[in-house]
Amino acid sequence: xxxxxxxxxxxxxxxxxxxxxxxxxxxxxxxxxxxxxxxxxxxxxxxxxxxxxxxxxxxxxxxxxxxxxxxxxxxxxxxxxxxxxxxxxxxxxxxxxxxxxxxxxxxxxxxxxxxxxxxxxxxxxxxxxxxxxxxxxxxxxxxxxxxxxxxxxxxxxxxxxxxxxxxxxxxxxxxxxxxxxxxxxxxxxxxxxxxxxxxxxxxxxxxxxxxxxxxxxxxxxxxxxxxxxxxxxxxxxxxxxxxxxxxxxxxxxxxxxxxxxxxxxxxxxxxxxxxxxxxxxxxxxxxxxxxxxxxxxxxxxxxxxxxxxxxxxxxxxxxxxxxxxxx
Numbered sequence: 578x579x580x581x582x583x584x585x586x587x588x589x590x591x592x593x594x595x596x597x598x599x600x601x602x603x604x605x606x607x608x609x610x611x612x613x614x615x616x617x618x619x620x621x622x623x624x625x626x627x628x629x630x631x632x633x634x635x636x637x638x639x640x641x642x643x644x645x646x647x648x649x650x651x652x653x654x655x656x657x658x659x660x661x662x663x664x665x666x667x668x669x670x671x672x673x674x675x676x677x678x679x680x681x682x683x684x685x686x687x688x689x690x691x692x693x694x695x696x697x698x699x700x701x702x703x704x705x706x707x708x709x710x711x712x713x714x715x716x717x718x719x720x721x722x723x724x725x726x727x728x729x730x731x732x733x734x735x736x737x738x739x740x741x742x743x744x745x746x747x748x749x750x751x752x753x754x755x756x757x758x759x760x761x762x763x764x765x766x767x768x769x770x771x772x773x774x775x776x777x778x779x780x781x782x783x784x785x786x787x788x789x790x791x792x793x794x795x796x797x798x799x800x801x802x803x804x805x806x807x808x809x810x811x812x813x814x815x816x817x818x819x820x821x822x823x824x825x826x827x828x829x830x831x832x833x834x835x836x837x838x839x840x841x842x843x844x845x846x847x848x849x850x851x852x853x854x855x856x857x858x859x860x861x862x863x864x865x866x867x868x869x870x871x872x873x874x875x876x877x878x879x880x881x882x883x884x885x886x887x888x889x890x891x892x893x894x895x896x897x898x899x900x901x902x903x904x
Contacts, residue, residue: 607698609705610842611728612860614793614853619861619889624664624723625716626861626887629657659756660890663714664863665725667703668883669696675876689878693868696882700866706844708860708888709795709851711762713749725887728858729849730759732898735783739776740766740901748898765848766901772800772850774808778832780852780897785834789854789895794830794839797847797904804830804839847904854895861889 634653642649673689710727717723730749738746746766751757777794784791796804808830830837837852845851864885871879890896 605698606843607702609701609844610840611709611795611845611853612701612705614840615855615858615860617859619859621664621861621863621885621887624863624885625661626664626863626889627659627661628889628891630660630892631655631657660751660893661714661758662725662861662887662889663716663723663758664861664885664887665707665723666864666883666885667700667707668881669700670871671696671880671882672877673879675878678878689880693880693882697866700882700884702844704860704884704886705842709842709845709849711749711765711846711849713760713762714752714758726759727762728851728888728890728896729846729898729900730762731888731890731893732763732851732896734787734894735780735852735897736763736900737776737780737898738766738900739770739772740768741770742767746901763898763900769848769901769903772796772803772899772902772904776899777804777808777830777850777852780850780899781832781834781837784852784854784895784897787894789857789892791832791834791837791852791854791895791897793853793855794837795842795845795849795851795853796839797845797849797902798841798843799847800850800902800904801839801841803904848900848902850899850902850904852897852899857891857895859889859891860886862886 633655671689671692673692678689707725708727709729711729712724712727713730714726715721715724726749733748733751736748740746744764744767747764749759749763750761752760781791828839830839862884864883866882866884869881869883871881873879
């Protein structure tokens, strides 16, 4: 077959408009399970945010007194410990030229409003990652940013490691025990080990024994698959209405101390397994997330997205950390 030489084909045209879809096709994950599951928000009034911890005296299994006792001894008063964390500032700065605001672009990706929406999502992911990081607190100084201690650094009592090697895994430390803030994160073991069902059950038991209600377990994608594939004791499979489907994922684990939900978090440290009572964790804000106009410098418009916040762990005994897994 042949084409007449005078036939105008698309290959000869330079005026065909480009075919650029308005769909964004963004795949970057924006779910933040940890921030979504915890007790909510609190207010901070200073860069050093403090809270009290109250614990009852140990059980007295000899609390028997004689009838008519005229001089019972005075019991030790219940006093509070003080824990604290430091607020940190996170921001995103956007600069869009006046021309970019005017041109007709696909999905309006380059417009200021769309850029703001992207940066708000990025900021949310940044916060999730930092609050789940094994970093100590830092009060900061002139020229040095303050840092909020992450959740793994807080968990001292119910700490376990499946690692081994020349360097042993160890929990973080407090600046002024039993008061203070985490001034050192957990020490990583030299060699990582596989998460086991016994280790998870023991961690859940430890939280329950201390008085917590362990309801969430944050894991890496690798450990989520490991739990679904190898854990056998009282594992509840997720049920789908369509009986033709076989679903092997374990989303709820029935432990001896209640059901716990297994949650995969893309932004948690892969080697950490965190058992959480959400009622004892909050994000405390000194400055809520806000958008500020920045002075123009030539032919562009700038917006600053900013917030100042810290992690408040009401009582670290309501959490557990299994560290150094192969996640």
